[in-house]
Amino acid sequence: MNAFILTFDSIHHVMKAEKLLLAEKIKLEVIPTPQDISPNCGVSIRIHEENFCDKKITAILQTGKLHYKISEKKYT
Amino acid sequence: MKIIDAKGMLCPKPLILTKKALSEIKEDEGLQIAVDNENSLKNVSRYLKDNGYEIHTDRSGTVTVIHVLKKGQVFSEENSENYSITESKKTGNYIIAVFKNTLGNGPEDLGEILIKAFINTIAETEIQPASILFMNSGIHFTVTDSPVLDSLKKLEEKGVEILVCGTCLDYFKNMNELRVGKVSNMYEIMDKLSKTDKIIYP
Numbered sequence: 542m543n544a545f546i547l548t549f550d551s552i553h554h555v556m557k558a559e560k561l562l563l564a565e566k567i568k569l570e571v572i573p574t575p576q577d578i579s580p581n582c583g584v585s586i587r588i589h590e591e592n593f594c595d596k597k598i599t600a601i602l603q604t605g606k607l608h609y610k611i612s613e614k615k616y617t
Numbered sequence: 618m619k620i621i622d623a624k625g626m627l628c629p630k631p632l633i634l635t636k637k638a639l640s641e642i643k644e645d646e647g648l649q650i651a652v653d654n655e656n657s658l659k660n661v662s663r664y665l666k667d668n669g670y671e672i673h674t675d676r677s678g679t680v681t682v683i684h685v686l687k688k689g690q691v692f693s694e695e696n697s698e699n700y701s702i703t704e705s706k707k708t709g710n711y712i713i714a715v716f717k718n719t720l721g722n723g724p725e726d727l728g729e730i731l732i733k734a735f736i737n738t739i740a741e742t743e744i745q746p747a748s749i750l751f752m753n754s755g756i757h758f759t760v761t762d763s764p765v766l767d768s769l770k771k772l773e774e775k776g777v778e779i780l781v782c783g784t785c786l787d788y789f790k791n792m793n794e795l796r797v798g799k800v801s802n803m804y805e806i807m808d809k810l811s812k813t814d815k816i817i818y819p
Contacts (some may be wrong), residue, residue: 556726570767571733584734 568592648685709744715755746776760794
């Protein structure tokens with residue numbers, strides 16, 4: 542099972558992104574940033590592949606003018 | 618050669634007999650222990666290996682004979698409790714008490730995002746808690762539309778007990794809104810808290 546991890550520049554951006562995505566009913570989870578993506582303490586948003594639609598999510602986050610990175614991660 | 622017949626005995630009896638025998642047998646005298654259940658086999662084997670003994674096992678049907686060669690080792694008394702697990706549970710003897718819907722003291726929005734991340738991380742720790750207790754505003758994580766419902770359901774499947782204060786559920790929502798765990802009460806919650814090794818309050 543794969544998931545996409547969205548990492549942001551600051552916790553404030555994470556909070557903003559979470560609000561925007563939830564408002565559009567995107568199913569997500571707030572998780573600590575996986576160590577292999579960034580060893581620094583931080584929080585990321587995880588979206589499982591079945592809930593992830595690249596176009597839609599990009600559009601939503603753009604309304605918030607948020608800069609972010611997407612990583613893919615395998616989960617057992 | 619000393620032979621122990623521990624068939625039909627449940628943990629920790631086979632272990633106790635093993636320990637006693639090891640203290641009695643001579644240097645380089647062999648020891649054999651016959652067990653017929655998985656938990657005893659695991660626990661006795663692990664105890665011997667952890668204390669530096671070489672063992673060899675012979676399985677025949679439901680009976681396994683553990684062959685031990687004494688190596689002049691010294692035992693530490695305290696360790697035997699760790700080997701008397703009667704169920705091979707993957708949970709540790711600790712409790713996480715979620716008594717509010719935020720983590721720490723500070724801005725509420727930060728506290729909310731932190732507690733969500735915290736709960737979502739529990740399933741990924743090596744040793745899960747025996748139970749997670751929810752009280753006061755913490756109960757919101759156990760009802761419909763909880764942002765961490767999937768994580769809690771996964772934990773429940775792994776054997777983590779999830780207890781939710783009934784009074785609190787009633788105060789905030791209808792009891793029918795509970796989506797994970799079971800409704801509990803102060804007696805049960807107090808009982809769990811008093812018997813566990815450690816309690817983590819995020």
